[in-house]
Amino acid sequence: MSDPTKEWPLWEVFIRSKQGLEHKHCGSLHASDAQQALRMARDVYTRRLEGVSIWVVPSAAITASAPESKDSYFEPAADKIYRHPTFYVLPDEVGHM
Amino acid sequence: MYTQAIDLPDKPEQSGAKAAGGTRPGEAAGAGPAAAEHERQQAFDAAIAADDKIEPQDWMPDAYRRTLVRQISQHAHSEVVGMLPEGNWITRAPSLRRKAILLAKVQDEGGHGLYLYSAAETLGVSRDEMIEALLSGKAKYSSIFNYPTLSWADMGCIGWLVDGAAIMNQIPLCRCSYGPYARAMIRICKEESFHQRQGYELMLALCRGTPAQKAMAQEALDRWWWPVVMMFGPSDAESVHSAQTMKWGIKRISNDDLRQKFIDATVPQAELLGLRIPDPDLKWNAERGHYDFGEIDWSELWRVINGDGPCNRERLETRRRAHENGAWVRDAALAFARKRSTRQQAA
Numbered sequence: 001m002s003d004p005t006k007e008w009p010l011w012e013v014f015i016r017s018k019q020g021l022e023h024k025h026c027g028s029l030h031a032s033d034a035q036q037a038l039r040m041a042r043d044v045y046t047r048r049l050e051g052v053s054i055w056v057v058p059s060a061a062i063t064a065s066a067p068e069s070k071d072s073y074f075e076p077a078a079d080k081i082y083r084h085p086t087f088y089v090l091p092d093e094v095g096h097m
Numbered sequence: 098m099y100t101q102a103i104d105l106p107d108k109p110e111q112s113g114a115k116a117a118g119g120t121r122p123g124e125a126a127g128a129g130p131a132a133a134e135h136e137r138q139q140a141f142d143a144a145i146a147a148d149d150k151i152e153p154q155d156w157m158p159d160a161y162r163r164t165l166v167r168q169i170s171q172h173a174h175s176e177v178v179g180m181l182p183e184g185n186w187i188t189r190a191p192s193l194r195r196k197a198i199l200l201a202k203v204q205d206e207g208g209h210g211l212y213l214y215s216a217a218e219t220l221g222v223s224r225d226e227m228i229e230a231l232l233s234g235k236a237k238y239s240s241i242f243n244y245p246t247l248s249w250a251d252m253g254c255i256g257w258l259v260d261g262a263a264i265m266n267q268i269p270l271c272r273c274s275y276g277p278y279a280r281a282m283i284r285i286c287k288e289e290s291f292h293q294r295q296g297y298e299l300m301l302a303l304c305r306g307t308p309a310q311k312a313m314a315q316e317a318l319d320r321w322w323w324p325v326v327m328m329f330g331p332s333d334a335e336s337v338h339s340a341q342t343m344k345w346g347i348k349r350i351s352n353d354d355l356r357q358k359f360i361d362a363t364v365p366q367a368e369l370l371g372l373r374i375p376d377p378d379l380k381w382n383a384e385r386g387h388y389d390f391g392e393i394d395w396s397e398l399w400r401v402i403n404g405d406g407p408c409n410r411e412r413l414e415t416r417r418r419a420h421e422n423g424a425w426v427r428d429a430a431l432a433f434a435r436k437r438s439t440r441q442q443a444a
Contacts, residue, residue, distance in 0.1 A: 007225055008431060010218070027281075028215045030224060032430035033437070044211050047204065048288070067154035068137075 010059040011037040013044075015051035023055050031056075145346055150276040153219035161345055164338065165275050166220050168347065170227045173213035175239035177231075178412050180206045182246040183255060191249060198295050199252060205292065209285045216277040232417050240398060241328050243406030250303055250310075250317035256296015258318075258325040258363065264289050265359045266329065274346030297366065304370045311371070318367070319375045326390070327398045329356040335395075360388050 008030040014023035026045050031037035037056040045051070065073055081087050090097065137156040144151060151157055180203050187203065190196035214224055230236035241259055246252070267289065270282040303314040330336060330352040342348040350358075360379075367374050378391035400406065 033434035
């Protein structure tokens with residue numbers, strides 16, 4: 001039987017694909033510690049120059065919003081259309097604004 | 098490949114939801130557990146109908162979860178076992194160029210296995226459980242990898258045909274309803290194209306070489322053709338899971354349609370190589386706009402799937418040995434990491 005105490009912890013991998021862009025989540029992997037997770041992330045996720053920088057984060061350290069409250073949780077943003085520029089009707093003479 | 102291990106808040110944020118006037122699923126008037134279940138099922142069905150993606154922390158029916166675990170883990174096992182037939186030729190590649198290519202390809206297969214294991218883990222199954230299922234012989238993997246690689250031309254046939262068939266199978270999976278699986282497939286498909294092209298290029302080099310080299314290419318094609326045609330699985334009428342997985346948006350194109358598509362694409366490629374496909378019934382059917390092909394020997398597919406192919410025992414034995422021989426490395430790395438973190442905490 002598998003022994004969960006012998007499993008390497010899970011890490012989430014984030015990669016910056018080039019200078020000037022943000023790190024983006026690209027997957028996960030098992031590793032014994034952070035240094036090993038970094039090296040494995042390089043081998044697993046950047047074999048074709050997909051990145052210039054890697055972050056690894058223990059998966060257990062991430063706190064996520066609850067999926068079943070997806071609608072109600074984000075609902076307050078839904079009816080505030082005045083937050084979008086297209087809400088405001090301006091005369092044509094104003095030109096591009 | 099988001100993970101199940103991400104920590105969800107302990108308590109749902111009820112107050113926030115209430116204040117915003119929202120109702121949580123299951124909170125609708127007088128809802129008991131059955132009504133909540135029904136509501137979740139409806140939300141799931143609506144998402145599938147709208148071709149939306151399902152993500153790991155969304156509710157999903159148990160059967161959908163089980164099907165995905167089975168399919169994704171089998172897919173991962175296939176990638177990992179798939180390293181063995183090609184690994185067989187790394188030390189004997191005829192040039193440094195071919196050796197570097199083969200090494201890179203086998204490394205990719207290992208990587209594909211890892212992407213897929215991660216995707217399966219998001220469904221709540223552990224990596225160790227999956228590996229155990231493979232090593233005990235409980236889990237299946239693609240029957241194609243139970244055939245031996247007898248000559249260098251087999252490296253060409255695997256790339257050209259086996260990876261070619263895999264691409265046909267995998268491209269529709271990029272649109273699979275389960276987000277992590279679809280994302281893994283997009284990444285895999287991008288890398289797979291090099292696999293097929295290097296295989297075809299290898300075949301081309303043999304076919305333009307000496308008569309002996311060309312004969313080697315033909316001999317390999319003769320052995321690989323039918324097993325590859327069977328890779329698409331049983332015919333639609335015989336396929337036990339197909340109807341349900343199509344409905345769930347896991348599978349998009351039927352086994353027989355994919356097989357036909359593969360044969361139509363491959364026949365002209367064989368002609369260009371000057372090789373003969375070992376099927377006397379193969380001919381263009383202008384009326385259908387497809388190639389007709391001969392009867393498939395399904396008894397062979399079932400024999401190989403059920404453990405009696407030429408290399409089943411050897412493949413599993415090799416994986417078991419690799420896993421056991423690596424155990425001390427895994428244990429030592431974990432012990433080292435724990436010891437260091439204890440020391441750091443003490444300091």
